[in-house]
Amino acid sequence: MCLGVPGQVVEVNGLVASVDFWGVRREVRLDIVDQPVEPGDYILNHVGFAIRKIPAEEIEETLALYEELLQAAESDMMSADVHGELEATAPEGDGHD
Amino acid sequence: MTSVGTSKISGQAKELKFRDPAQARALSARLAGLCDEIGRESVQVMHVCGSHEQAIARYGLRAVLPKTLDLIMGPGCPVCVTDMPEVDEAVVLAVDGALIATYGDMVRVPGTAKSLADAASEGARVEVVYSASQAVELARSCEAEVVFFATGFETTAVATAAIVLQDDLPPNFSILSAHKYVPPAMEIVARIPETRVEGFLAAGHAATITGWGLFEDFVDRYGLPVVVAGFEPLDILAGLVRLVELIRDGQAKVENMYPRCVTREGNTVAQDQMWRVFRTASGMWRGIADIPNGNLRLREEFAHLDARARFDIDTRRLRAHVPSKLTERCICGTIMSGLALPTDCELFGKECDPENPVGACMVSSEGTCKIWHQYGGHPEL
Ligand code: SF4
Numbered sequence: 029m030c031l032g033v034p035g036q037v038v039e040v041n042g043l044v045a046s047v048d049f050w051g052v053r054r055e056v057r058l059d060i061v062d063q064p065v066e067p068g069d070y071i072l073n074h075v076g077f078a079i080r081k082i083p084a085e086e087i088e089e090t091l092a093l094y095e096e097l098l099q100a101a102e103s104d105m106m107s108a109d110v111h112g113e114l115e116a117t118a119p120e121g122d123g124h125d
Numbered sequence: 126m127t128s129v130g131t132s133k134i135s136g137q138a139k140e141l142k143f144r145d146p147a148q149a150r151a152l153s154a155r156l157a158g159l160c161d162e163i164g165r166e167s168v169q170v171m172h173v174c175g176s177h178e179q180a181i182a183r184y185g186l187r188a189v190l191p192k193t194l195d196l197i198m199g200p201g202c203p204v205c206v207t208d209m210p211e212v213d214e215a216v217v218l219a220v221d222g223a224l225i226a227t228y229g230d231m232v233r234v235p236g237t238a239k240s241l242a243d244a245a246s247e248g249a250r251v252e253v254v255y256s257a258s259q260a261v262e263l264a265r266s267c268e269a270e271v272v273f274f275a276t277g278f279e280t281t282a283v284a285t286a287a288i289v290l291q292d293d294l295p296p297n298f299s300i301l302s303a304h305k306y307v308p309p310a311m312e313i314v315a316r317i318p319e320t321r322v323e324g325f326l327a328a329g330h331a332a333t334i335t336g337w338g339l340f341e342d343f344v345d346r347y348g349l350p351v352v353v354a355g356f357e358p359l360d361i362l363a364g365l366v367r368l369v370e371l372i373r374d375g376q377a378k379v380e381n382m383y384p385r386c387v388t389r390e391g392n393t394v395a396q397d398q399m400w401r402v403f404r405t406a407s408g409m410w411r412g413i414a415d416i417p418n419g420n421l422r423l424r425e426e427f428a429h430l431d432a433r434a435r436f437d438i439d440t441r442r443l444r445a446h447v448p449s450k451l452t453e454r455c456i457c458g459t460i461m462s463g464l465a466l467p468t469d470c471e472l473f474g475k476e477c478d479p480e481n482p483v484g485a486c487m488v489s490s491e492g493t494c495k496i497w498h499q500y501g502g503h504p505e506l
Contacts, residue, residue, distance in 0.1 A: 061395075090386075
């Protein structure tokens with residue numbers, strides 16, 4: 029419950045963004061992010077909410093850890109927690125706004 | 126990716142993998158040099174985050190630390206610090222017919238008499254959700270009273286707060302808050318007379334919300350340095366280098382080694398929502414201590430959403446239960462206070478393992494015992 033997961037914003041509809049996480053599109057809520065978010069931006073998702081817009085120059089460094097984790101065996105606990113973070117986002121079209 | 130060395134951990138631990146092995150080696154050498162300069166038998170530093178412990182154990186980081194640097198995990202597992210009476214409240218609500226929605230690790234955490242999983246096996250309705258929004262969806266899709274048993278530190282508390290502030294919540298939805306607020310717990314640990322902790326590594330993503338400025342007060346009061354660090358192996362090593370430098374120099378200050386996610390002010394929108402919805406309350410952190418202001422409870426104006434105000438939750442009927450002999454031997458709280466290691470527990474890996482957890486630290490993926498069990502324990506250095 030401590031590790032957020034980064035993804036790239038594809039579309040913004042009010043308080044909901046459609047976000048690409050390594051090829052999977054999910055909906056992330058924007059209620060508590062403190063900067064304007066636009067398509068192309070990277071956000072840090074935590075339990076279904078964007079908690080931070082990641083500065084453009086930092087993205088590559090931020091993504092590396094997750095790429096390694098997502099390739100890890102399913103039984104790996106840290107990898108499972110990252111997958112759990114993705115489960116916390118809504119599949120597209122499920123949003124209520 | 127190349128490896129810089131192999132940890133001596135058995136089990137599932139991996140070869141050390143760093144994107145930049147040369148940098149990892151340099152950081153490791155720098156740490157060794159700093160500890161030599163300090164010249165003491167041991168320097169102890171504490172981190173307070175389950176994800177940090179996962180990364181440290183997973184990448185075998187302790188194997189590249191100097192022998193004299195003792196890196197321990199404090200009360201950084203929100204599931205583990207959820208007190209038995211809080212689990213009892215959820216169990217009683219479930220037994221009385223509410224549908225309890227909660228984060229996965231909570232389901233198996235023992236209460237006084239039973240866990241939510243036990244209650245479910247006796248017919249109660251318990252659903253695992255990954256987010257507060259999913260708990261709301263559940264309430265929309267059924268008639269039952271849905272109670273979101275909300276746990277976690279600041280990072281999940283802000284998500285619960287955002288849900289509370291939505292205006293179209295279904296009438297059968299309420300919240301049982303067991304959210305915890307970390308800074309007061311750091312103070313308690315710093316004040317424990319036996320503690321040898323000389324500095325803290327603060328969790329990057331919690332600080333994304335709270336800002337690193339939050340720790341300035343703590344540093345002033347306790348004279349201990351705090352360094353905010355990210356989650357990559359290199360982030361953690363770099364954070365440790367800075368922390369040990371501050372210890373060597375006798376400098377009590379906050380340093381932010383994770384500027385790509387953390388600012389001084391933090392996410393003020395999230396903080397505003399969190400404090401609009403929650404107030405702090407004192408209460409037990411399981412096995413550790415009564416922590417003043419360490420709990421987050423819904424404010425009065427949200428009583429209509431507060432399960433504690435909405436239902437008469439009488440947990441006394443569970444209290445008569447006598448804890449099992451094994452439970453009494455669990456030293457989870459001592460481990461989370463930084464005074465023992467999982468391997469100091471005589472049940473570790475024997476009577477207590479992830480299949481049959483005796484204590485909460487073996488249940489949660491953020492619990493030290495479970496992490497050490499999965500990634501092979503503490504390296505023999
Ligand atoms: S190994 Fe099990 S019994 Fe021992 S401290 Fe950890 S959780 Fe408690």
